[in-house]
Amino acid sequence: DQQVKQNSPSLSVQEGRISILNCDYTNSMFDYFLWYKKYPAEGPTFLISISSIKDKNEDGRFTVFLNKSAKHLSLHIVPSQPGDSAVYFCAASGVIHSDSGGGADGLTFGKGTHLIIQP
Amino acid sequence: ETGVTQTPRHLVMGMTNKKSLKCEQHLGHNAMYWYKQSAKKPLELMFVYSLEERVENNSVPSRFSPECPNSSHLFLHLHTLQPEDSALYLCASSQEASGGLATNEKLFFGSGTQLSVL
Numbered sequence: 030d031q032q033v034k035q036n037s038p039s040l041s042v043q044e045g046r047i048s049i050l051n052c053d054y055t056n057s058m059f060d061y062f063l064w065y066k067k068y069p070a071e072g073p074t075f076l077i078s079i080s081s082i083k084d085k086n087e088d089g090r091f092t093v094f095l096n097k098s099a100k101h102l103s104l105h106i107v108p109s110q111p112g113d114s115a116v117y118f119c120a121a122s123g124v125i126h127s128d129s130g131g132g133a134d135g136l137t138f139g140k141g142t143h144l145i146i147q148p
Numbered sequence: 149e150t151g152v153t154q155t156p157r158h159l160v161m162g163m164t165n166k167k168s169l170k171c172e173q174h175l176g177h178n179a180m181y182w183y184k185q186s187a188k189k190p191l192e193l194m195f196v197y198s199l200e201e202r203v204e205n206n207s208v209p210s211r212f213s214p215e216c217p218n219s220s221h222l223f224l225h226l227h228t229l230q231p232e233d234s235a236l237y238l239c240a241s242s243q244e245a246s247g248g249l250a251t252n253e254k255l256f257f258g259s260g261t262q263l264s265v266l
Binding site: 031033063065070071072073074075078118135136137138139140141 | 150152154181183188189190191192193196203238240254255256257258259260
């Protein structure tokens with residue numbers, strides 16, 4: 030049972046236009062959401078995040094929107110550039126507690142969306 | 149360069165072999181993770197070490213055995229694997245606060261080990 034869903038395996042967008050990547054989640058206990066970007070033969074790298082107390086976070090060309098009531102978030106990239114072609118993973122944060130009271134963040138990831146920017 | 153180094157980058161092993169994956173982080177973080185990425189599946193969390201203490205993950209078969217000798221190093225020992233274990237294994241680290249409340253939830257990933265089990 031997937032708690033974080035990215036229903037579009039791939040998305041093709043023309044250079045200069047807006048790219049919109051979508052993500053849905055089912056666990057209402059998630060309170061922090063992140064987007065990671067992955068190039069072939071590399072590990073995922075952090076892109077942008079949003080706390081559940083906000084509905085929007087912007088960083089340059091990247092904006093993440095969160096709709097808590099719909100359990101939906103989206104990543105907007107504008108304008109899209111060829112270097113944006115990559116796989117984008119949506120992730121949600123849930124803290125895992127150890128017996129000693131410490132915690133660590135085990136993120137729950139979606140399957141990813143392969144974004145292709147066409148010249 | 150993310151500050152998290154994984155070796156080897158590629159590994160081919162038979163089902164009867166024993167091998168180990170290594171991860172080293174140079175970021176001063178106190179939590180380390182193993183994730184598995186199979187084709188057409190989400191990244192799956194396998195193991196978490198926080199402050200060098202392992203947080204149990206019961207869904208991982210015992211043929212995978214993690215080891216965290218210190219806060220900078222993490223190993224994944226493999227034995228008698230199955231072909232379906234072929235996947236990309238990713239190590240990550242983060243800086244976590246004690247008391248169960250994470251203050252920095254960004255993970256820094258290594259480039260991964262592409263494992264093929266024949």
